Amino acid sequence: MNAERPTLAAAARFSGRCLLITGLVFVLGYIISRLPLIFLSVFVSLLFTSLLHPVADWLARHRVPRSLAALATVLLSVALIGGLFAWIVPKTAAELSASSDTLARRAQSLARSFMQLLPGEQPTLDELGGRAEQWVRQHSQMLTSGAAAGAATLLSVLSGMLLTLVLTFFFVRDGSTLVRTTLSLLSPERRRLAGAALDRAWRTLGGWVRGTVVVALIDAVGIGVGLLILGVPLALPIALLTFLSAFVPVVGAVLAGAVAVLIAWATQGTQDALITLGIVLAIQQLESNVLQPIVMGRVLPLHPAVVLLAVTAGALVAGIAGAFVSVPLLAAVTAGGQALFEKGHKPPRSDDSPPVEPEDMDEQLPVHH
CATH class of the missing domain: 1.20.1440 (de novo design (two linked rop proteins))
Known part of the structure; x- marks a missing residue:
């Protein structure tokens, strides 16, 4: 009986720790679910920081002020990403315009193939277009609210991008200081x-x-x-x-x-x-x-x-x-x-x-x- 008590006590301590960890994970998950934009911005900033801080460290070792090194690194990455999209987007638009007729024919062919699989009388493409127009008219209010929600989502995305950019700068510049300050509170x-x-x-x-x-x-x-x-x-x-x-x-x-x-x-x-x-x-x-x-x-x-x-x-x-x-x-x-x-x-x-x-x-x- 005495031999079982330590085992039971150890099991109780282990279960208590598991419950504590589960509760902590639940609380953190709840906080993250309420503040998804902040969490995602911080996380993406950490990912960018892991790539950029070696470059800023190299500049700092060559006597570039830390703030200037962090700012130059972040701005250079933004310029590279922006330049890439500025180069690809016009090419994409031009290729889409040149291939629009082919894509339209393929889409019509695919639509006909799907319609042949449907039971009953097959509607024509004009009838489908009419039905789609009628559906749009009937659900115009829902589409309007959806467009407003889309605009709000776009605004949130832009805010998150700006927050990510600013946080990346601070993490690249002051990351070690932030960690040291936090750890100094511990024994x-x-x-x-x-x-x-x-x-x-x-x-x-x-x-x-x-x-x-x-x-x-x-x-x-x-x-x-x-x-x-x-x-x-x-x-x-x-x-x-x-x-x-x-x-x-x-x-x-x-x-x-x-x-x-x-x-x-x-x-x-x-x-x-x-x-x-x-x-x-x-x-x-x-x-x-x-x-x-x-x-x-x-x-x-x-x-x-x-x-x-x-x-x-x-x-x-x-x-x-x-x-x-x-x-x-x-x-x-x-x-x-x-x-x-x-x-x-x-x-x-x-x-x-x-x-x-x-x-x-x-x-x-x-x-x-």
Whole structure:
């Protein structure tokens, strides 16, 4: 009976900790659900910071003032992204205009094929157009309210982009100071554990971003070059879509590949669509069997099944934003938890080894000078 009491007490302590962690996760999830714009802006800012702070550090080491280095880095990234879109958007509009007749014919052919599958008398395209016009008139109020909601969403997106830009500047400039100030509120031992967990999580997050950029760039170049060789219109926008969709694991690659095949079929025909499908499948096999193990194998401490479940759960909870955030967030939390567990089970410091103070923690913090 006495032997069972320690086991029962240990089980009770473990259950209490699980309940405490569950409650904390629930509270954090509730706060995030009430402030999604702020959370997403902060998270995207951290992703950009992981890419930009090495550049700002290099400038600072070459005697450029830290504020000027951070500002120049952020403005340069904005100029590069803006220039890319300024180059691609006119080309996309021109190619859409040149391919409009072909796309219209393919759309009509596809509509006829679907109508033949419907039971009963088949309506003509003119009748379908009339029905659509009548539906628009009947639901004009709903469409107006939807347009107002769309305008509000666009305003929120623009506000989030501006907030992300400003936060990125402050994180690049003052990231290490913010972390040191926060950790200085803890006791030396807890400061050591929290610093180790933050450092591992930050390294994992930065490695995920850099690895994803490399994999996405290779995917985009491969598919874009293949489409250019085939003469498929909209090759550059599809390549850009492939690059962006790589930040949503599993699902993004499938959607981008489907768009590429559909555009090839609509503009070039079935043969080129099949060739495009072969190119997409070859690139995806290269990614999953070669690029992911080499580039992401040591960075992402997650099994592919866990990645798929995380993407699915994130999409169900918060749509595209949830699918985008789920994997890097889970990877960072997992890596930080592992570091916390490892450091927590190490023997305590010897008496001749003083605890790490905030001003001496530069090499342990997730954002360096």
